[in-house]
Amino acid sequence: MQANASVTIALLMGLAGVWYVLWQFKRVLSYDQGNETMREIAAAIQEGASAFLNREYQVLAIFVAIVAAVIASFLHWQTALSFVIGAIASAGAGYLGMYVAVRANVRTAAAASKSLHEGLRVAFGSGAIMGMSVVSFSLLGMTLLYFFFKNDPNQLTYITGFGFGASSIALFARVGGGIYTKAADVGADLVGKVEQGIPEDDPRNPAVIADNVGDNVGDVAGMGADLFESYSGSIIAAAALGASLGQNALAFIGLPFLVAAVGVVASLFGIYMVIGGDDSIKLPEGLAKHIDKYVHKIDEKASLEDLLHALRRSVWGASVVILGLSLVAVILAGVSFNYWLVILVGLVAGNGIAYVTEYYTSYTEKPTQSISKACQ
Secondary structure (H helix, E strand, O other): OOHHHHHHHHHHHHHHHHHHHHHHHHHHHOOOOOOHHHHHHHHHHHHHHHHHHHHHHHHHHHHHHHHHHHHHHHOOHHHHHHHHHHHHHHHHHHHHHHHHHHHHHHHHHHHHOOOHHHHHHHHHHHHHHHHHHHHHHHHHHHHHHHHHOOOOOOHHHHHHHHHHHHHHHHHHHHHHHHHHHHHHHHHHHHHHHHHOOOOOOOOOOHHHHHHHHHHHHHHHHHHHHHHHHHHHHHHHHHHHHHHOOOOOHHHHHHHHHHHHHHHHHHHHHHHHHHHOOOOOOOOOHHHHHHHHHHOOOOOOOOOHHHHHHHHHHHHHHHHHHHHHHHHHHHHHHOOOOHHHHHHHHHHHHHHHHHHHHHHHHOOOOHHHHHHHHHOO
């Protein structure tokens, strides 16, 4: 399979991801927002997060314009164009993710008051919007640029600007939101708890609202932009390395796009493993019969450990799917089987890091329990 065919598949999967984002977006906003007090507090956080991000993006727009002018002057206008599109796509994914998050927060709280099962479904569904936005916007941006520059021998050189633009947004969004939320958190503790005797995270303390605003901006919009940059950069770097291989270079250029495309399918499967079983999700009867047996049925009285197990199953299930589909991608691309082994090693390493991280941070494991015991 030539590079153009692989990139076309990636473009189609990017469009499929956008469709899922829009569908899930509508679904999350349909959930109950809780009582009047919850809605009032949520509205304050939504207003603050929107104001913060709008102001931040106004400053970043000036920065992006200046850097784009420099790139156009000293390199190529094509690279500058890719830089601007990368910055816009990254900012768009972050903004959409934050827009949903500040509205899903109150809906998750309302759902969790009924059961942990319902709370997980709302929270995971809203998180899926952020994740799929990152993947879809990145694939769409890079594939469209690929075809726009398809007749130019410097095609991949220009597209590297896309990753640079994404990095620029990630740098400011992640750090800016993080500094803001920490300043607000410390201020809330000093004035609220120490001076005024207001309990922890009490909404009567304005700094608590500011702290929640910073959490959403830094940990959602900032994290989204950060992931966007990493995801885009890895695909661009792999394609650039493929172009340097000479013989069969077109196949190697297309392989990263093809693997990213099948990754969208694996991600959708993993998402369904967590939120499947909802009456609003209708699959063809034959397909549902085979997929539903992999869905982790969470009891209404599920504990937090049960929910964590559901998330683990989702990650492992998606990993198995991506292994199978990436093998198909390697075969279709016509490259050596060894490249699938490289994918396997990377997947094992990623899951290993996740397992070790969870072991040292989960309240059910000894490291965290020992810290809790020492605090006594």
